[in-house]
Amino acid sequence: MKEFTHLDEKGRARMVDVTEKDITLRQAVAQGTVVMQPETFQKIVTGGMKKGDVLGVAKVAGIMGAKQTAELIPMCHPLNITNVEITFNPVEEKHCIEIEAQVKVEGKTGVEMEALTAVAVAALTIYDMCKAVDREIVITDIRLVEKKGGKSGHFVRGG
Amino acid sequence: MKEFTHLDEKGRARMVDVTEKDITLRQAVAQGTVVMQPETFQKIVTGGMKKGDVLGVAKVAGIMGAKQTAELIPMCHPLNITNVEITFNPVEEKHCIEIEAQVKVEGKTGVEMEALTAVAVAALTIYDMCKAVDREIVITDIRLVEKKGGKSGHFVRGG
Amino acid sequence: MKEFTHLDEKGRARMVDVTEKDITLRQAVAQGTVVMQPETFQKIVTGGMKKGDVLGVAKVAGIMGAKQTAELIPMCHPLNITNVEITFNPVEEKHCIEIEAQVKVEGKTGVEMEALTAVAVAALTIYDMCKAVDREIVITDIRLVEKKGGKSGHFVRGG
Amino acid sequence: MKEFTHLDEKGRARMVDVTEKDITLRQAVAQGTVVMQPETFQKIVTGGMKKGDVLGVAKVAGIMGAKQTAELIPMCHPLNITNVEITFNPVEEKHCIEIEAQVKVEGKTGVEMEALTAVAVAALTIYDMCKAVDREIVITDIRLVEKKGGKSGHFVRGG
Amino acid sequence: MKEFTHLDEKGRARMVDVTEKDITLRQAVAQGTVVMQPETFQKIVTGGMKKGDVLGVAKVAGIMGAKQTAELIPMCHPLNITNVEITFNPVEEKHCIEIEAQVKVEGKTGVEMEALTAVAVAALTIYDMCKAVDREIVITDIRLVEKKGGKSGHFVRGG
Amino acid sequence: MKEFTHLDEKGRARMVDVTEKDITLRQAVAQGTVVMQPETFQKIVTGGMKKGDVLGVAKVAGIMGAKQTAELIPMCHPLNITNVEITFNPVEEKHCIEIEAQVKVEGKTGVEMEALTAVAVAALTIYDMCKAVDREIVITDIRLVEKKGGKSGHFVRGG
Numbered sequence: 001m002k003e004f005t006h007l008d009e010k011g012r013a014r015m016v017d018v019t020e021k022d023i024t025l026r027q028a029v030a031q032g033t034v035v036m037q038p039e040t041f042q043k044i045v046t047g048g049m050k051k052g053d054v055l056g057v058a059k060v061a062g063i064m065g066a067k068q069t070a071e072l073i074p075m076c077h078p079l080n081i082t083n084v085e086i087t088f089n090p091v092e093e094k095h096c097i098e099i100e101a102q103v104k105v106e107g108k109t110g111v112e113m114e115a116l117t118a119v120a121v122a123a124l125t126i127y128d129m130c131k132a133v134d135r136e137i138v139i140t141d142i143r144l145v146e147k148k149g150g151k152s153g154h155f156v157r158g159g
Numbered sequence: 160m161k162e163f164t165h166l167d168e169k170g171r172a173r174m175v176d177v178t179e180k181d182i183t184l185r186q187a188v189a190q191g192t193v194v195m196q197p198e199t200f201q202k203i204v205t206g207g208m209k210k211g212d213v214l215g216v217a218k219v220a221g222i223m224g225a226k227q228t229a230e231l232i233p234m235c236h237p238l239n240i241t242n243v244e245i246t247f248n249p250v251e252e253k254h255c256i257e258i259e260a261q262v263k264v265e266g267k268t269g270v271e272m273e274a275l276t277a278v279a280v281a282a283l284t285i286y287d288m289c290k291a292v293d294r295e296i297v298i299t300d301i302r303l304v305e306k307k308g309g310k311s312g313h314f315v316r317g318g
Numbered sequence: 319m320k321e322f323t324h325l326d327e328k329g330r331a332r333m334v335d336v337t338e339k340d341i342t343l344r345q346a347v348a349q350g351t352v353v354m355q356p357e358t359f360q361k362i363v364t365g366g367m368k369k370g371d372v373l374g375v376a377k378v379a380g381i382m383g384a385k386q387t388a389e390l391i392p393m394c395h396p397l398n399i400t401n402v403e404i405t406f407n408p409v410e411e412k413h414c415i416e417i418e419a420q421v422k423v424e425g426k427t428g429v430e431m432e433a434l435t436a437v438a439v440a441a442l443t444i445y446d447m448c449k450a451v452d453r454e455i456v457i458t459d460i461r462l463v464e465k466k467g468g469k470s471g472h473f474v475r476g477g
Numbered sequence: 478m479k480e481f482t483h484l485d486e487k488g489r490a491r492m493v494d495v496t497e498k499d500i501t502l503r504q505a506v507a508q509g510t511v512v513m514q515p516e517t518f519q520k521i522v523t524g525g526m527k528k529g530d531v532l533g534v535a536k537v538a539g540i541m542g543a544k545q546t547a548e549l550i551p552m553c554h555p556l557n558i559t560n561v562e563i564t565f566n567p568v569e570e571k572h573c574i575e576i577e578a579q580v581k582v583e584g585k586t587g588v589e590m591e592a593l594t595a596v597a598v599a600a601l602t603i604y605d606m607c608k609a610v611d612r613e614i615v616i617t618d619i620r621l622v623e624k625k626g627g628k629s630g631h632f633v634r635g636g
Numbered sequence: 637m638k639e640f641t642h643l644d645e646k647g648r649a650r651m652v653d654v655t656e657k658d659i660t661l662r663q664a665v666a667q668g669t670v671v672m673q674p675e676t677f678q679k680i681v682t683g684g685m686k687k688g689d690v691l692g693v694a695k696v697a698g699i700m701g702a703k704q705t706a707e708l709i710p711m712c713h714p715l716n717i718t719n720v721e722i723t724f725n726p727v728e729e730k731h732c733i734e735i736e737a738q739v740k741v742e743g744k745t746g747v748e749m750e751a752l753t754a755v756a757v758a759a760l761t762i763y764d765m766c767k768a769v770d771r772e773i774v775i776t777d778i779r780l781v782e783k784k785g786g787k788s789g790h791f792v793r794g795g
Numbered sequence: 796m797k798e799f800t801h802l803d804e805k806g807r808a809r810m811v812d813v814t815e816k817d818i819t820l821r822q823a824v825a826q827g828t829v830v831m832q833p834e835t836f837q838k839i840v841t842g843g844m845k846k847g848d849v850l851g852v853a854k855v856a857g858i859m860g861a862k863q864t865a866e867l868i869p870m871c872h873p874l875n876i877t878n879v880e881i882t883f884n885p886v887e888e889k890h891c892i893e894i895e896a897q898v899k900v901e902g903k904t905g906v907e908m909e910a911l912t913a914v915a916v917a918a919l920t921i922y923d924m925c926k927a928v929d930r931e932i933v934i935t936d937i938r939l940v941e942k943k944g945g946k947s948g949h950f951v952r953g954g
Binding site: 053056057060061064 | 371374375378379382
């Protein structure tokens with residue numbers, strides 16, 4: 001097993017030095033799921049209100065959240081991300097919203113934290129916008145799905 | 160079922176007006192879990208490195224994340240939170256870290272989003288600090304556990 | 319004419335000391351206008367895309383912008399605003415979008431800068447989302463419309 | 478007329494993917510105007526206080542505002558801008574201050590939003606510093622004046 | 637000697653819970669000094685450039701820095717500060733600039749970190765604006781000078 | 796003596812235009828010292844609490860502070876720093892903690908402000924975590940120690 005790169009030889013936390021890394025195209029895809037009561041799901045997806053507005057706000061929040069990753073996660077490097085894409089997949093039978101975020105950059109380090117942060121912030125925003133009707137919402141299964149570019153190669157979850 | 164308070168009569172997103180609400184003591188407790196490979200768990204909890212450093216950084220990140228909630232979640236009100244407490248419960252048989260955040264404020268609106276954001280940011284930080292050795296980490300079961308204060312009364316999950 | 323309260327006796331900039339002011343309900347309403355080409359206006363309001371999405375994103379941006387006022391405007395006091403409401407009025411014959419923001423707080427100082435900032439950020443966001451089709455968009459007439467609460471009394475523009 | 482690049486085929490908002498764009502020198506110039514009462518203008522420009530201090534603070538605010546553009550405007554890409562220049566042109570006969578901001582970057586996307594944001598924040602700061610004596614100030618005519626670099630070529634307003 | 641309130645019984649860092657504290661007027665005064673070469677000092681204070689501009693920018697930066705204290709210092713509580721005052725005392729014989737910051741709030745916890753942060757950011761800004769001519773500048777003696785309000789009473793340094 | 800590059804010909808503050816500068820590897824090392832009472836020093840370094848926790852939090856704060864430099868210091872350029880390293884050297888006989896920060900970037904301008912800001916924020920955090928037991932702590936001797944890369948060459952303090 002490899003060593004934790006965020007911890008120096010004395011176990012102190014540290015930022016990984018990426019100065020010598022190559023600038024390459026790097027992409028990451030993360031997913032997560034927001035599970036809610038069936039009535040809440042209906043209200044979000046097909047209810048009496050304008051379809052999709054909860055998801056519209058969650059999308060904006062997720063994109064903006066990706067841009068704040070380096071301010072939230074202590075050891076993350078600031079990056080000029082060149083794209084964030086967030087898509088929602090409402091699954092009626094499980095009354096949940098699946099969230100997927102894809103982030104790209106041309107840089108010295110990858111963007112998996114940006115993709116995961118985008119998913120987390122979009123999920124928290126869905127919770128926030130529905131909490132007045134449903135306090136039992138659960139945010140679950142936030143995970144990396146795919147990662148390309150850089151020395152560590154192409155990662156596909158379960159692949 | 161109550162109406163979504165974040166959506167006006169035309170379905171447009173809006174901030175809830177809390178101007179007329181009373182200033183009372185409000186508390187919220189949220190939890191979440193970070194599941195990892197057994198080797199990763201051992202490295203975090205009892206490994207060759209200084210015990211607890213990953214969790215030490217995650218704790219700081221979670222506390223600072225709680226303070227940024229209103230900048231991350233579009234419809235959240237800025238609040239002068241008076242306490243954030245984050246505790247970690249490592250569960251060896253499930254090789255996971257359970258995270259609990261408690262937030263308090265004396266204000267016009269509750270702090271459940273702050274508690275949930277603290278959990279999410281702490282979880283993302285654990286992921287970030289371990290990702291060099293384990294890309295299959297999953298952040299799961301982020302949820303509100305308890306909420307006190309304000310008009311909506313005392314909520315206990317599953318209670 | 320009153321003296322500039324942001325400048326001390328030597329002309330140096332300073333924050334106004336509001337420590338001794340009363341905590342009262344304070345509200346402010348600001349407006350502004352985004353003027354564009356007729357085709358751009360049609361695309362925003364009735365075009366082939368989902369109606370209102372440009373305005374949906376602009377609304378979120380304006381609300382979030384209001385919360386960042388004290389970080390943008392050097393001498394502004396941080397405030398826990400309790401409501402931000404943003405409405406858009408598309409005026410077809412002038413192919414412009416009128417923006418109105420209302421902000422409320424219970425505090426020691428007013429929220430006119432928050433209302434004006436909300437309008438400015440919403441307007442800049444409309445520009446950003448349409449700039450690929452129209453670089454001649456103009457943001458104009460950003461002004462305070464009404465202000466209530468506090469020692470300076472009730473201000474109504476042109477009233 | 479070109480399509481809105483910020484909206485996908487379903488009308489959902491999205492960030493434009495600039496990953497494949499070339500890194501080139503990009504510049505943008507924006508302008509705006511702050512119109513006030515003649516007495517306010519005199520106080521700013523030639524009054525009893527140190528000349529130019531309102532403008533000094535507004536300049537700092539505008540430069541710092543340009544650096545926060547990607548945190549304010551949802552679909553903007555973060556950029557390492559290499560220069561922001563803000564100049565003020567006081568026009569006595571119209572008792573207004575004209576503001577011009579020029580921003581430069583070597584990057585994959587342009588800086589017109591940064592230039593427009595710099596103008597807007599500088600204008601809001603002038604308002605803030607003068608509002609105790611003049612609540613009728615109007616911020617007007619915020620617009621792009623020139624843009625160079627990148628695929629879309631050289632834009633000159635009215636040119 | 638009292639116990640460190642920021643460390644729980646196991647030595648883990650924590651935020652101090654100020655929920656039960658009284659809301660009172662709290663003030664703090666901090667000072668610090670920026671020592672430079674005599675030529676640099678002359679350039680700042682009496683040189684060929686507009687007198688005081690370096691200090692003008694440093695003042696704005698210090699005030700804005702005070703407002704960001706809770707985002708910089710992990711265990712600090714967010715506070716709605718009601719005043720920040722920064723004054724500079726140029727001392728020719730020691731070719732240094734003394735900085736003093738006074739911060740006020742009506743709240744549940746004190747503002748000494750805000751006053752110290754204001755001094756530090758103002759000092760760093762002076763360094764930044766002069767570094768092209770003097771890389772040997774030293775920022776020194778940042779310390780609390782006075783503190784009033786709250787349970788811990790009136791502190792005067794060396795008093 | 797060279798001219799202040801942050802001031803234009805009229806003495807107005809300005810950002811330095813680094814657009815035309817080369818992208819090279821740039822490094823900076825800064826230091827500073829936090830002096831405290833002997834009992835406070837003992838508590839931090841060898842006391843009854845877990846060794847090093849104050850320094851653990853200060854390290855995280857310093858790293859995150861370096862990433863916020865361009866938001867704190869008005870004329871600083873935003874940079875994608877590739878490494879921040881913070882080390883603490885406790886000096887028992889002087890009951891002080893010496894702080895050293897090294898920052899790296901591959902960019903058009905140097906990172907001395909990032910290194911100095913990292914030191915300042917780490918020092919302020921040590922103060923914050925110990926202030927309940929020691930209000931006489933002094934932050935002192937914050938200075939640039941070494942700087943490499945870019946046109947101005949290799950600077951070594953006192954070298």
